[in-house]
Amino acid sequence: MNREHLYRLLGYRFRDAALLERAMTHRSAGSGHYERLEFLGDSLLNFVVAQALYQRLPEATEGDLTRMRAALVREETLGAVAADLGLADFxxxxxxxxxxxxxxxxxxxxxxxxxxxxxxxxxxDIDTARECVERWWGERLITLPDPDTLKDPKTRLQEWLQGRSRPRPEYEVLEISGPAHQQRFRVCCRLDDGNEHVEGNGASRRGAEQNAARAMLEKLDA
Incomplete structure (x- = not known):
C-alpha cells in the first residue's frame, strides 16, 4: 500500500501507521482487520452528522433530522465517499x-x-476526526435534501391519507413463494373507504408493503 498517496487522498497523515493499516484491512486478510475500528467510526460518524444537522437546521423537526442523518450515513453514501477518495485500490x-x-x-x-x-x-482526537468527516462528506453536508423526499412510501401514504381525513391503509400478505432462504412476498395495500387496492412484491414483507404503498401513492396521484 502506498501510504503517501493515501495520505494525500485522505488529507490526513497518520502518526501511527499501524492504525491506517488496520483500517484498510478486510477480515479475509487475517485477525488484524478493521471491524473494531468500524464500530468506533460508525458511532462517531452518526454523532458528527447529527451535530452538523442540528446546528445548520434550527427549524428542522426531530423526524426530519433523523431522516437526513440516515441518508448521510447509509451504505450508499459511504460507498460514494469511498469512491471519491479512491479507497478501492488500497x-x-x-x-x-x-x-x-x-x-x-x-x-x-x-x-x-x-x-x-x-x-x-x-x-x-475527536476534532480532527470531525474535520475529516466534514471534508470527506463535503457538499453532502451543505446541499441537504428535502426531508419529505426521504420519507418511506408507507409514511408518505399515511400522511397523504391523514391530510384528507381518510383511514389508514390495510396491508395483507397474499402470497409467499420461493425457498426459505430466497422468499418472495406479494402484498395487497387496500383503502376500504374508496375500495382501492394495489399490489406490491418484494424479498421481505416490509419491502413488499413499501412497494405496494408506492404503487398506491402513484395511483392516488394519478
Missing amino acids: VQLGGSALKSGVYRRRSVLADTVEALIGAVLLDA
Missing part, C-alpha cells in the same frame, strides 16, 4: 476475497470509511 484482502472482487463491493468500502474515521479518532 483495501487489503485475503487471496480468495481478492479474486472474488470483494474490495469493490459497496458494503466493504462503506465499512472501510467508518474504520478510517475510527482510526483518525484514535490517532488524533
